[in-house]
Amino acid sequence: MMHFTGEEENLICMYHNADRRRTIGKITAAMPGMDGDMWTLAQQTLSKLKRMTDSDYDSQKFYFTDENE
Template sequence: MDKFTVEEINLMCVFEGQDRKSMIADIKNVIPRIQDSDMVELARQVLGKLEVMSDEEFAEVALEVAE
């Protein structure tokens, strides 16, 4: 599984505190309202990685905002 980029982690931090499946659902619900094409692509990249990883792998991801 590919590691997450800083940008992907920062996007995931918006949904922090959720389990993997809830995060997937929330990102899918938000995508239609995102007006920036780069952000839509970033959200889709995150979804792709979240969908192929296990809950155990997700639990090991450090969700800390990077500046």
């Protein structure tokens, strides 16, 4: 199973869709409006999502996390 950081999980939750390919598409579509750090986070998250299989994505649970806790 792919390991995502708290920041990556939060990004996925923001753009989560019915399947892996649609989630990738939504993040990709939002990237032109992102600044440097957010854009870099989106790139590394997309890289991981693209390496996953659809079944791995479907079986993984994504949760918003508060990294200040």
